[in-house]
Amino acid sequence: MCGIVGVVHRDGGPPVSNDVIGRMCDAIRHRGPDDEGRYLNGNVGLGIRRLSIIDLAGGNQPISNEDESKTIVFNGEIYNYRAMRHDLEARGHRFRSAGDTETIVHLYEESGPSCVEHLRGMFAFALWDSTKRSLLLARDRFGIKPLYIVDAPWGIAFASELKALVAVGLTARELDWKALDMYFELGYIPAPHSPFTDVRKLEPGHTLEWKESGEVTVRRYWDLPSHNGSVPQHVEKHVLEWLDESIKAHMVSDVPVAALLSGGLDSSAVVAGMAVAGERAHAFTARYHGSGSADTDETPLATQLANRYGVKHTIVDIEPDVSKVFEPMVRALDEPHADESAMPTWMISQAVASEYKVVLSGAGGDELFAGYRRHLGHLVGTYYNRLPGPLRRAASGAANALPEPRNSALGINRLKRFLRTDDNTVPERFLGYFSRLPTNDRRQLYKAELQSQIVSTSGKHHFSKMYTRGGSPTGLRAALYLDYKTYLPDDILALSDRISMAHSLEVRVPFVDHELVERVFPLPDRLKIGLFRNKHLLRQVLRPRLPRAHFDAPKRGFVGPTASWLRNELREMLTDELSQERIGRLGYFDSRTVHGFLDDHFSRRHNREGILWEMLCFLTWHRAYVEQPMAGSAKP
Numbered sequence: 001m002c003g004i005v006g007v008v009h010r011d012g013g014p015p016v017s018n019d020v021i022g023r024m025c026d027a028i029r030h031r032g033p034d035d036e037g038r039y040l041n042g043n044v045g046l047g048i049r050r051l052s053i054i055d056l057a058g059g060n061q062p063i064s065n066e067d068e069s070k071t072i073v074f075n076g077e078i079y080n081y082r083a084m085r086h087d088l089e090a091r092g093h094r095f096r097s098a099g100d101t102e103t104i105v106h107l108y109e110e111s112g113p114s115c116v117e118h119l120r121g122m123f124a125f126a127l128w129d130s131t132k133r134s135l136l137l138a139r140d141r142f143g144i145k146p147l148y149i150v151d152a153p154w155g156i157a158f159a160s161e162l163k164a165l166v167a168v169g170l171t172a173r174e175l176d177w178k179a180l181d182m183y184f185e186l187g188y189i190p191a192p193h194s195p196f197t198d199v200r201k202l203e204p205g206h207t208l209e210w211k212e213s214g215e216v217t218v219r220r221y222w223d224l225p226s227h228n229g230s231v232p233q234h235v236e237k238h239v240l241e242w243l244d245e246s247i248k249a250h251m252v253s254d255v256p257v258a259a260l261l262s263g264g265l266d267s268s269a270v271v272a273g274m275a276v277a278g279e280r281a282h283a284f285t286a287r288y289h290g291s292g293s294a295d296t297d298e299t300p301l302a303t304q305l306a307n308r309y310g311v312k313h314t315i316v317d318i319e320p321d322v323s324k325v326f327e328p329m330v331r332a333l334d335e336p337h338a339d340e341s342a343m344p345t346w347m348i349s350q351a352v353a354s355e356y357k358v359v360l361s362g363a364g365g366d367e368l369f370a371g372y373r374r375h376l377g378h379l380v381g382t383y384y385n386r387l388p389g390p391l392r393r394a395a396s397g398a399a400n401a402l403p404e405p406r407n408s409a410l411g412i413n414r415l416k417r418f419l420r421t422d423d424n425t426v427p428e429r430f431l432g433y434f435s436r437l438p439t440n441d442r443r444q445l446y447k448a449e450l451q452s453q454i455v456s457t458s459g460k461h462h463f464s465k466m467y468t469r470g471g472s473p474t475g476l477r478a479a480l481y482l483d484y485k486t487y488l489p490d491d492i493l494a495l496s497d498r499i500s501m502a503h504s505l506e507v508r509v510p511f512v513d514h515e516l517v518e519r520v521f522p523l524p525d526r527l528k529i530g531l532f533r534n535k536h537l538l539r540q541v542l543r544p545r546l547p548r549a550h551f552d553a554p555k556r557g558f559v560g561p562t563a564s565w566l567r568n569e570l571r572e573m574l575t576d577e578l579s580q581e582r583i584g585r586l587g588y589f590d591s592r593t594v595h596g597f598l599d600d601h602f603s604r605r606h607n608r609e610g611i612l613w614e615m616l617c618f619l620t621w622h623r624a625y626v627e628q629p630m631a632g633s634a635k636p
Contacts, residue, residue, distance in 0.1 A: 263301025
């Protein structure tokens with residue numbers, strides 16, 4: 001696991017400065033504290049910060065082929081590299097190292113940009129071909145590893161994190177309000193967008209080939225299966241075998257591997273699978289404190305699972321005092337990112353990283369096996385949307401008038417989201433289920449002079465584009481497909497990568513494995529959701545392995561009682577950051593609307609947890625990434 005950076009000037013451009021690559025590497029030192037490497041050759045500069053996990057002594061980068069005409073910097077892990085290496089050696093390729101990175105260089109010699117199609121793992125890499133005078137950028141199928149790009153008239157630059165581009169002035173830092181409006185709708189910015197107009201993210205499952213003339217070719221090399229799969233006899237047995245195989249593949253490491261464990265099915269399945277494979281990994285569980293924390297405590301379930309498999313178990317206490325960690329956490333996330341699980345993820349990553357470099361997570365199980373409430377909502381909503389428009393509008397109005405009782409605020413909030421949905425297309429309806437702020441409310445958030453710059457339908461257009469690109473799937477598959485293309489890569493995986501790597505910790509995700517997904521995703525909807533019950537298939541698969549209590553527990557998710565904390569422990573911090581003076585100085589937002597949201601939340605008229613957390617994250621990010629002085633430019 002590493003962090004990569006690079007700058008390539010167009011033909012005739014000046015040499016890339018060693019100092020520029022050095023400063024870019026320094027900005028992401030946390031991603032690779034063990035080693036640094038650079039490749040400088042005229043108008044080409046590549047850099048790497050390395051976290052040593054495989055081939056500890058010999059895997060330093062950049063790595064080149066035999067005649068040094070192809071050079072790579074690589075971030076990630078390739079789990080099938082040993083089999084590919086054996087085949088490449090049989091074809092006459094000579095290796096200098098024992099790790100996975102060099103395998104990609106030789107695959108490229110054989111297959112060119114199509115080499116990515118052979119890789120099983122998580123990755124982002126840059127490969128300079130001095131013969132073709134071209135740069136190949138690639139990102140794994142699901143977007144587990146990040147890659148930011150600046151494509152400009154002077155050339156191209158890339159980095160694992162946005163902060164490396166900011167550090168050397170490769171972005172003008174002009175805010176992209178089309179992207180930011182999607183942030184205030186979703187809580188994250190979907191690829192290929194970024195918060196800045198001149199920076200883009202390479203989409204998951206894509207390659208970008210840049211030639212020295214400035215020609216750019218972007219290609220999608222993978223997508224989720226579109227066919228309907230047959231159901232094998234004893235399907236539960238097969239699914240368990242497939243899952244175990246993925247878990248075993250993700251355990252390949254030259255350093256010890258730990259595990260994240262909640263009381264949920266996904267992380268419990270990973271810990272149990274590791275134990276079955278002979279690895280009783282040290283498991284870490286978050287325990288929340290402060291107001292509202294009793295409803296989020298999963299430690300009894302986690303402890304029960306750990307005891308069943310004889311696993312060492314550490315409970316990490318999560319306190320609602322974030323005064324010391326909030327700004328570093330926001331800075332680590334690179335973009336405005338308002339997933340409330342960031343804070344517990346920060347604290348548990350810090351605890352795990354004090355002892356380990358690698359940890360396995362259960363992320364991705366909900367997308368594969370239909371674990372979110374919105375998956376049920378999507379199926380029910382198909383019928384609800386057939387009701388007459390006036391009846392649906394009346395139901396939405398009645399729901400919005402409901403107060404939010406202390407013991408059921410989240411339930412009422414979900415009901416309001418479901419009933420307010422008044423869109424006819426599948427992607428619009430699905431977007432409405434987890435949109436944090438409807439279009440009309442969002443427009444009122446911005447000052448009048450900013451509203452003219454914002455296209456409030458950007459989120460709908462993005463979801464519709466993803467849906468159409470995927471062949472307009474139907475039923476449950478439509479919801480799962482959209483989650484794979486939006487929420488999973490741009491929220492869950494992005495947050496996991498930035499927060500863990502801020503502590504030099506690699507998170508691996510066995511549920512997000514293309515061989516497993518290609519087998520399970522095509523299975524019929526009826527297997528995945530039972531009679532109004534999420535994860536029906538996974539529950540059947542795991543019944544022999546998990547304690548009974550795990551199957552009866554409510555779904556909680558890896559978030560703390562944020563709504564309650566914002567009304568209590570975090571109230572002073574929130575009101576200070578959202579003060580009229582601060583809002584007025586920035587000039588983006590209508591202060592009356594902002595303080596209306598505060599009043600709604602504090603009085604419990606409406607749960608405004610989502611937009612208030614978004615505002616808190618955005619304003620803190622803005623101070624760190626926009627209000628700081630501009631760095632000296634690395635552009636020619």
